[in-house]
Amino acid sequence: MTFGDKQKLILGYLKAYNSLDVEGMLRFLDEDIEFENYQGGELTHQLEGKANFEKQANEALAYFSSRNQRAVNWTEKGESLEVEIEFQALAAVDFPNGIKKGQFIQFEGKSIFEFRNSKILKIKDFS
Incomplete structure (x- = not known):
């Protein structure tokens, strides 16, 4: 897969994620998806x-x-793609770590994506 092909998969997945569209997210994933x-x-x-x-x-x-x-930033590492991510959300529940319902959450992290058969095979999220 080319860098552009990988990037399109990730952008499609993120668009579905941001739209709260689980079925849309699944379209981009391999049957054997691994998530960490x-x-x-x-x-x-x-x-x-x-x-x-x-x-x-x-x-x-x-x-x-x-x-x-x-x-916000893309780095190709062999067959994987490392993506720096900005995350923003509005909490709908109280979380065990002290975040309260209605609280705005914002942080930066990174995700590493691996691929197989033109699908996302593995996602590793770091925050």
């Missing part, structure tokens, strides 16, 4: 398979009344 989330360098969530991803993505819809991820 790291906070402060520690693995906090991990799942495998499209069905598990769909379940988690649908559950996560309740967490934010609005959300937006924006890609």
Whole structure:
């Protein structure tokens, strides 16, 4: 896949994510999708398979009344693409870390995407 092909997949995925469109997100994912989330360098969530991803993505819809991820920088590393992300959201629930319902959340992070058969195979999120 070319850099442009990878970028189109990620931008399509992010557009669906920002629109709270789980079905749209799934269109860009390989059946064997792997997802990992790291906070402060520690693995906090991990799942495998499209069905598990769909379940988690649908559950996560309740967490934010609005959300937006924006890609601000792209770095190709071999077959993967590392993307610096700006994240903004409005919390729809109280979170265990002290964030309250209605609170505006903003942070920067990065996501590493891996690919197979013109789909996203793995997503590693770091914040």
